[in-house]
Amino acid sequence: MNALSTWLQARPYRLTVLNAVLLTLVLGIIGSAPLFKIIGGAAVAIAGLAFLGRALARTLNGRARGHLYNLALLWAPGVVAIILSIAAIGLISVNSFGSVAYALGVALFGVELGMLIIGGSDAAAFPASLSEPV
Amino acid sequence: MDFPIFHLDIFGNRGLIATIAVLHVLVNHSLAVGMMPLVACMEWYGHKRQDPRWDRLAYNILFVAFLITTTVGAMTGIGIWLSVSLVNPYSIGSLIRVFFWAWFTEWLVFVTEVCLILAYTLTWKKWSEGRAKERHIRLGFTLGFFSWVTMALIVAILGFMMDPGNWMTEHTLWSGITNPIYLPQLAFRTPLAAAMAGIVAMFLAQFFTKGDAAFRNEALRAIALWTLFFAPFVLIAGFWYYSVVPDVMKENFGVAIATLQFTDWQQKFLEIALITVVVILVAVQVVIARPNLLPRFALLAPLVAVIWMIGHFERVREFVRKPYVIGRYMYANGFRVDDYPLLQRDGILAHATYSNPLTDAERAGLPQGLDDAAREAKLARLQMGKDVFMITCSRCHTGHGVNSITEHLQRMFGDQPWTPELTTGYIEGMHQVRTFMPPFPGNRKELDLLGEYLEHLQNNLAPIPGAQTAGIIVQAAPALRAAKIDQSETIAR
Numbered sequence: 334m335n336a337l338s339t340w341l342q343a344r345p346y347r348l349t350v351l352n353a354v355l356l357t358l359v360l361g362i363i364g365s366a367p368l369f370k371i372i373g374g375a376a377v378a379i380a381g382l383a384f385l386g387r388a389l390a391r392t393l394n395g396r397a398r399g400h401l402y403n404l405a406l407l408w409a410p411g412v413v414a415i416i417l418s419i420a421a422i423g424l425i426s427v428n429s430f431g432s433v434a435y436a437l438g439v440a441l442f443g444v445e446l447g448m449l450i451i452g453g454s455d456a457a458a459f460p461a462s463l464s465e466p467v
Numbered sequence: 468m469d470f471p472i473f474h475l476d477i478f479g480n481r482g483l484i485a486t487i488a489v490l491h492v493l494v495n496h497s498l499a500v501g502m503m504p505l506v507a508c509m510e511w512y513g514h515k516r517q518d519p520r521w522d523r524l525a526y527n528i529l530f531v532a533f534l535i536t537t538t539v540g541a542m543t544g545i546g547i548w549l550s551v552s553l554v555n556p557y558s559i560g561s562l563i564r565v566f567f568w569a570w571f572t573e574w575l576v577f578v579t580e581v582c583l584i585l586a587y588t589l590t591w592k593k594w595s596e597g598r599a600k601e602r603h604i605r606l607g608f609t610l611g612f613f614s615w616v617t618m619a620l621i622v623a624i625l626g627f628m629m630d631p632g633n634w635m636t637e638h639t640l641w642s643g644i645t646n647p648i649y650l651p652q653l654a655f656r657t658p659l660a661a662a663m664a665g666i667v668a669m670f671l672a673q674f675f676t677k678g679d680a681a682f683r684n685e686a687l688r689a690i691a692l693w694t695l696f697f698a699p700f701v702l703i704a705g706f707w708y709y710s711v712v713p714d715v716m717k718e719n720f721g722v723a724i725a726t727l728q729f730t731d732w733q734q735k736f737l738e739i740a741l742i743t744v745v746v747i748l749v750a751v752q753v754v755i756a757r758p759n760l761l762p763r764f765a766l767l768a769p770l771v772a773v774i775w776m777i778g779h780f781e782r783v784r785e786f787v788r789k790p791y792v793i794g795r796y797m798y799a800n801g802f803r804v805d806d807y808p809l810l811q812r813d814g815i816l817a818h819a820t821y822s823n824p825l826t827d828a829e830r831a832g833l834p835q836g837l838d839d840a841a842r843e844a845k846l847a848r849l850q851m852g853k854d855v856f857m858i859t860c861s862r863c864h865t866g867h868g869v870n871s872i873t874e875h876l877q878r879m880f881g882d883q884p885w886t887p888e889l890t891t892g893y894i895e896g897m898h899q900v901r902t903f904m905p906p907f908p909g910n911r912k913e914l915d916l917l918g919e920y921l922e923h924l925q926n927n928l929a930p931i932p933g934a935q936t937a938g939i940i941v942q943a944a945p946a947l948r949a950a951k952i953d954q955s956e957t958i959a960r
Contacts, residue, residue, distance in 0.1 A: 402689075405692050405696075406688060409692060409695055409752070410752050410755050413748055413751070413752045414752065417745065417748060417749070417752075420745070437742065441745060441749075444749065448752060448756060451757070452756060455756065
């Protein structure tokens, strides 16, 4: 338990990702598409805004400015996560609870919400150079 | 009907072409058209940053591409020519007549491409400094351009086969090249090739950067970005391509994706295709965000997914143009649409140069109680029925193997006797029910002969050999052939 606690505290986003995964599980088990749309959509909106705000700030503050390559590295994971999490909500909405497509939609949503949170965290600490570790 | 008929009764002729062509497309798109510019970019990037690790990685990936493109790629390229010439010489003959100069140019470009890849690979270590390196990088981009031009020329022909467009009235090379499918298909294949190259390069990069985790991550990220950059263009061009496919061909999608038995599988395929796209995007996303967390063989998933997708894409593209092999010009059985009135009047056997002799195994299973004369007459009619089958059906169907005629008859008519009345009644109007089937090209007598032969196939499971194993018989003059059919009919009565 201590090891888990230490691991979670080692990176600030880990606990948030864990919460996102638990939220996805609860929503998935409830099986209500409208609820998934509202709660899941809100979660994506919050995490998405956090990512976009941080990425925009990082883009404008000069560390990555002028380097298209670095900007792409900064923006790509979060933008893909927003697109795929919206696609996942769409998949959940049009498929019935218990179907394979529904389960895949829930799994994709969980992964992409997690990736969006990680993207937001990474954007806050984005390195100036590609070779620097994130 | 001026060529002996090559036939593979177990694997099927379509299977032969499909296997060779899909393998060629995989190699061509991922390791030539897409990979050469990617390798040149990696070399340029390494030179710009004066980082020899990029140079080494680019060379190692190029070497793999060089080995595969100059062996499997080149052989399957020739293999396509060989297999289509064997299976449907009439369609390839028509295409050569229309695209002679385009193909001649493509041959020159291909030879140039081979020379360039040899030069690019073999001079890599020699031209490694200063101006020579810059020249070498330019050589890489030139190679990439020539690889793309070979594809650009061939895609014109592939588009023409789906929809010849204005060529049907103008009959010029230019009108053939500017067919409605050409640009959308080229726009689709170009980013697709680049994205495929990215997926293959990511997979290879893991093995060529062992022991240098920092560089491995850096390289994987850069290649993942390359892949991701082209992904939206694949989707946009894919939509454009789909929008220009004639509606009548879109109706064939369900059958094209699987087989006739699985027409309802279309929805399932679309779901799996969607999953494939998502798998690729997630893999690329993880590579960019957390390359260090990616297990080495995790990239096998997008690699297998993209191979699977391309295989299906090519299969669908080949099938949807049915009943034609060249849209509105030539049916899949090799007969020109304009020749149908003549053939349905005279019969196809009257114009057939060769006959496909029945083997001893194929002669078994005749009805019991026939005297010698009746038996000989029956065999003569079966021989003609087999010739009708070989000429009209065997380009696509086998007797008892893949996509066999007996499998379809069994599904439709079950174990009841497949009497000529039963089967000919269906074949006569099958093109109206199954719009991907061409109309029967022969006359009424030949339809009856085919019916008798199909009835025989229900009781005889021997493989139907092609000319390559059973040989051929040169036919008598047309008038004699017609007389022979009449004579056999009289005896049969």
